[in-house]
Amino acid sequence: MTRLLASLRIALRALMVNKMRSALTMLGIIIGVSAVIAMIAVGSGAKKRIAEQIASMGSNLLIVMSGSSTSGGLRFGMGTVPTLTVDDAKAIQVEIPGVKYVAPNLGGVAQVVFGNQNWSTIVNGTTPEVLDIREWPLASGRSFTQQDVDGAGKVCLVGKTVAENLFGGIDPAGQIIRIKNVPFTVLGVLSSKGQSTWGQDQDDIIFVPLTTAQKRLFGMQFPGMVKQIAVQAREPELMKDVEGQINDLLRQRHHIQAAQENDFTVRNLTEVMSSAEQSANVMSLLLGAIASISLIVGGIGIMNIMLVSVTERTREIGIRIAVGAKGNDILLQFLIESLVLSLIGGIMGIGVGVVGTVVLAAFTQWPTLFSMQAILLAFIFSGSVGVFFGFYPARKASMLNPIEALRYE
Amino acid sequence: MDSLIQVHDLVKVYSLGEVEVQALRSVSLSVKRGEFVAIMGASGSGKSTFMNILGFLDRPTSGQYLLEGIDGQNLSMDELAEIRNRKIGFVFQGFNLLSRTSALENVELPLVYAGAPTHKRKETAQKALSEVGLKGREHHHPSQLSGGEQQRVAIARALVNQPSILLADEPTGNLDSKTSEEIMGIFQRLNRELGITIIMITHEPDIASFAKRNILFKDGRIVDDHPNSAPTAAAGAGGRK
Numbered sequence: 001m002t003r004l005l006a007s008l009r010i011a012l013r014a015l016m017v018n019k020m021r022s023a024l025t026m027l028g029i030i031i032g033v034s035a036v037i038a039m040i041a042v043g044s045g046a047k048k049r050i051a052e053q054i055a056s057m058g059s060n061l062l063i064v065m066s067g068s069s070t071s072g073g074l075r076f077g078m079g080t081v082p083t084l085t086v087d088d089a090k091a092i093q094v095e096i097p098g099v100k101y102v103a104p105n106l107g108g109v110a111q112v113v114f115g116n117q118n119w120s121t122i123v124n125g126t127t128p129e130v131l132d133i134r135e136w137p138l139a140s141g142r143s144f145t146q147q148d149v150d151g152a153g154k155v156c157l158v159g160k161t162v163a164e165n166l167f168g169g170i171d172p173a174g175q176i177i178r179i180k181n182v183p184f185t186v187l188g189v190l191s192s193k194g195q196s197t198w199g200q201d202q203d204d205i206i207f208v209p210l211t212t213a214q215k216r217l218f219g220m221q222f223p224g225m226v227k228q229i230a231v232q233a234r235e236p237e238l239m240k241d242v243e244g245q246i247n248d249l250l251r252q253r254h255h256i257q258a259a260q261e262n263d264f265t266v267r268n269l270t271e272v273m274s275s276a277e278q279s280a281n282v283m284s285l286l287l288g289a290i291a292s293i294s295l296i297v298g299g300i301g302i303m304n305i306m307l308v309s310v311t312e313r314t315r316e317i318g319i320r321i322a323v324g325a326k327g328n329d330i331l332l333q334f335l336i337e338s339l340v341l342s343l344i345g346g347i348m349g350i351g352v353g354v355v356g357t358v359v360l361a362a363f364t365q366w367p368t369l370f371s372m373q374a375i376l377l378a379f380i381f382s383g384s385v386g387v388f389f390g391f392y393p394a395r396k397a398s399m400l401n402p403i404e405a406l407r408y409e
Numbered sequence: 410m411d412s413l414i415q416v417h418d419l420v421k422v423y424s425l426g427e428v429e430v431q432a433l434r435s436v437s438l439s440v441k442r443g444e445f446v447a448i449m450g451a452s453g454s455g456k457s458t459f460m461n462i463l464g465f466l467d468r469p470t471s472g473q474y475l476l477e478g479i480d481g482q483n484l485s486m487d488e489l490a491e492i493r494n495r496k497i498g499f500v501f502q503g504f505n506l507l508s509r510t511s512a513l514e515n516v517e518l519p520l521v522y523a524g525a526p527t528h529k530r531k532e533t534a535q536k537a538l539s540e541v542g543l544k545g546r547e548h549h550h551p552s553q554l555s556g557g558e559q560q561r562v563a564i565a566r567a568l569v570n571q572p573s574i575l576l577a578d579e580p581t582g583n584l585d586s587k588t589s590e591e592i593m594g595i596f597q598r599l600n601r602e603l604g605i606t607i608i609m610i611t612h613e614p615d616i617a618s619f620a621k622r623n624i625l626f627k628d629g630r631i632v633d634d635h636p637n638s639a640p641t642a643a644a645g646a647g648g649r650k
Contacts, residue, residue: 323493324495327487
């Protein structure tokens with residue numbers, strides 16, 4: 001222990017003697033560590049944003065869309081021909097055990113008027129479950145109920161953007177708005193969800209009861225028509241099963257023969273999103289790898305300086321060996337020197353990295369996220385760089401022949 | 410008096426590429442505790458090689474060297490380092506002090522490697538420094554000390570671990586004659602009062618005359634070995650009293 005303390009003091013003194021050189025060597029590590037910290041922060045920030053977007057969309061979400069159709073040799077895209085009904089949604093809810101919530105919807109763009117304000121927005125006719133599926137709490141007021149759906153009540157929920165554009169400072173709850181000239185009572189305001197992954201404003205929306213949308217706003221080409229059915233599975237593991245079961249159920253209900261194509265499509269949105277998450281992972285890994293290279297370059301700087309230092313201090317090493325220093329004493333002395341260099345550089349690099357990231361985030365509006373693990377990792381990494389690149393010069397010093405070392409000029 | 414150093418048929422051969430240089434050809438010697446020996450010889454006579462072997466800094470090619478009965482031939486580098494640390498004190502021609510390091514810390518150095526606790530190191534080193542007359546100069550750096558003072562720091566460093574033997578390689582080579590005599594005075598006093606065994610290399614007969622026994626090396630062999638019945642008494646050999 002005494003020897004270790006003594007070695008530490010010797011190392012610190014040696015570093016103090018060449019202040020400029022030590023500082024420049026440290027700079028390499030500072031740059032490396034701060035780059036690692038900043039890149040990990042940017043990478044995990046991007047990952048976090050994607051995770052938030054997935055959560056805002058609703059977890060374990062399947063969307064059933066009315067499918068493509070072929071009419072007179074012309075093939076139409078998905079959703080062009082409505083084939084889904086409210087009964088399909090009910091059947092999915094009742095017959096498939098892995099399903100937690102089902103929310104059919106029928107919607108479109110409509111002009112909305114309040115007083116002398118008007119606004120064009122998406123109006124979605126749906127059931128109250130949609131709020132559960134999308135994990136979307138109300139900011140104020142209350143939601144509509146199943147009774148409102150059954151009775152085609154003229155009530156609605158407005159998104160944040162709509163509320164701001166129509167009502168300004170007024171509390172929307174209890175106000176009457178006109179959607180396609182039909183008066184609706186606003187029951188509540190949805191909390192803000194922000195942009196979706198593809199940049200769409202999710203708060204620019206109005207929810208009305210499904211039946212009201214069918215009867216009053218958008219009409220039906222056949223009874224019970226809906227455009228989409230949102231389905232939430234109970235567990236992420238059940239997604240695949242539920243997807244298959246919906247497929248089978250709807251084929252049966254729509255009387256589709258074995259050779260025929262589906263007239264609907266089931267989309268697993270979580271899957272789409274998780275691929276986005278994966279690419280964010282790859283990106284942060286890549287950023288981290290590039291930053292690590294600069295840390296390794298910093299390590300080579302340490303090795304270089306330590307080799308110079310060993311050569312310069314050959315005589316000192318000779319004296320130490322002559323008066324009884326063992327190989328390990330010399331090895332430890334130089335190893336501690338490079339470790340101190342890299343750890344001080346590491347600590348300063350963490351500071352520079354954190355400050356730099358905050359500044360970068362302020363200028364670019366990029367989401368960033370610091371984690372204790374990342375900082376700890378960078379610190380340990382810088383220490384290992386010090387040991388790794390310090391070992392060779394230290395070993396070289398410990399193997400010096402004392403007679404030659406003492407004669408060295 | 411028992412035999413401190415026993416050297417028997419010592420041979421050292423250096424191979425410089427193709428050429429083999431015989432630095433020592435069969436050297437036999439015995440030194441008793443309390444002796445003050447001066448080894449003389451022209452450069453290339455093998456005296457420095459002999460000194461390196463005595464100091465366990467080098468190994469003989471063949472033959473036997475025992476220090477207090479210890480044979481270094483089969484010991485590891487680390488074991489030899491421990492012997493150097495505990496039993497041998499070195500004084501070099503070029504002083505070999507650590508620059509930018511105080512006199513006190515230079516003297517402490519062997520104690521650091523002996524693993525002595527800090528307070529004990531300070532105390533022992535201070536005592537060694539006052540032994541060579543440098544009390545009050547503990548915190549001077551080598552660059553602030555004269556050559557004689559630097560060599561005295563080196564002597565204090567050599568003594569601090571209470572070694573069995575003090576090996577001095579041309580200790581006065583870099584000093585003027587007055588300072589040289591001072592250093593010899595210290596050697597004589599250490600030898601007489603503390604009974605420290607000293608082996609000193611020199612090529613100056615004046616300096617050798619301070620020792621109690623003179624040995625002459627020539628071409629890797631001892632050609633003369635006689636006691637010096639009347640060593641020169643250095644001024645100040647009486648020491649500080």
